[in-house]
Amino acid sequence: MSTIAFIGLGIMGSPMAVNLAKAGHQVIGYNRSPKRTAPLVEAGGSPAESISAAVKDADVIAVMVPDSPDVEEVLVGEGGVFDNARDDALIIDFSSIRPDVSAALAKEAKRRGFRIIDAPVSGGETGAINASLSIMVGGDVADFDSAKPILDAVGKTVVHVGSNGSGQxxxxxxxxxxxxxxxxxxxxxxxxxxxxxxxxxxxxxxxxxxxxxxxxxxxxxxxxxxxxxxxxxxxxxxxxxxxxxxxxxxxxxxxxxxxxxxxxxxxxxxxxxxxxxxxxxxxxxxxxxxxxxx
Structure with a gap:
């Protein structure tokens, strides 16, 4: 089981984080609105007061935020993932963003020694709650293989579709x-x-x-x-x-x-x-x- 930092506990992120906790992973959740961490805490996870606090001891960092600028802020912004995550952490971006932005962020992540995949999902809130999401994954095959147990805990159809950005x-x-x-x-x-x-x-x-x-x-x-x-x-x-x-x-x-x-x-x-x-x-x-x- 992994220690997972989950950034973004909205309509989709919250049930996904809950399902990861139910699967036995140690899940640390962060959301800009702290009250959104309540369902995760009820499922056995724990809240964090900042991105840096959430990611500092995590093996895996999951991101589920609305748009390209939000992902950029979470990953490369001040106090973000790239400045605070452990060496060789695996980053899974579940957000739906521009393919070119995803590819550029992956290049920077690898330069800094991180592993990263883009893994946007389909299935809506119902799929997130039921852990039946379809997940389309871009990234290195080895990183996909490492992430597969995490992806299987939140999705039903999980497919590697190509290099970084291909999932998007x-x-x-x-x-x-x-x-x-x-x-x-x-x-x-x-x-x-x-x-x-x-x-x-x-x-x-x-x-x-x-x-x-x-x-x-x-x-x-x-x-x-x-x-x-x-x-x-x-x-x-x-x-x-x-x-x-x-x-x-x-x-x-x-x-x-x-x-x-x-x-x-x-x-x-x-x-x-x-x-x-x-x-x-x-x-x-x-x-x-x-x-x-x-």
Missing amino acids: TVKAANQLIVAGNIQLLAEALVFLEAYRVDTDAAIKVLGGGLAGSTVLNQKAQMMLDRQFNPGFRIDLHHKDLGIFTSASREVGVVTPLGAALAQLMASVRENGDGGLDHSALLRGVERMSGRSPR
Whole structure:
């Protein structure tokens, strides 16, 4: 069992840290809002008052924060991981950030004698709670092998996809597909409601055919109930689609549907729904259809 410092105990990070503690690891958690450490403490972990205090005795350092600047601050900022971690510590960045930033941070980590992998996840809050996340990993194969027992404690599908930054590239593609599924489901539901179809029955039969998907299983009822408590916020998906569109442009890949999805996500966000679950794309369809969101 390892001593793990877990930096970032939000919607995803908190249940992941809890599952690591339940798996028998010694987990030391840090979050800018100290109250977020409570579930980890209940699971047998311990809180830290700073990043430096969390990482100083850790074999493994896990990071789960919102965006590229946040990861940079955690790793290279004053009082951060690179200045305070043990030599040869293994750093696992579960955050979803720009692939180029991830690759640059990995280069600096290795220069300083650390091992590092990028390991963004998919599966939302439900997957984090159930330890059933899909984890796409970029980094050296030896570092992936070292991290595998940790990854297996929080994920169900754990795959090495290439060198540092590759995990972030695959995650960007994942976010495109998820956004597309949610948008199409939202449009279908508004269409069905307009025709006064029994939507519960419609979802049941759609889920049993080729239209069935994890998105339909997890998000359709939320949409029908207009309950958008965030498992994954619009704000974060907006950020991820920005990463995708920027990275696509850099390599000359044309993504017309991706560009449209990015705009639709941005519209919902600019209408004040950024803190809601990404299933709130439904509200954007309602607005465009002349209906007041419920």
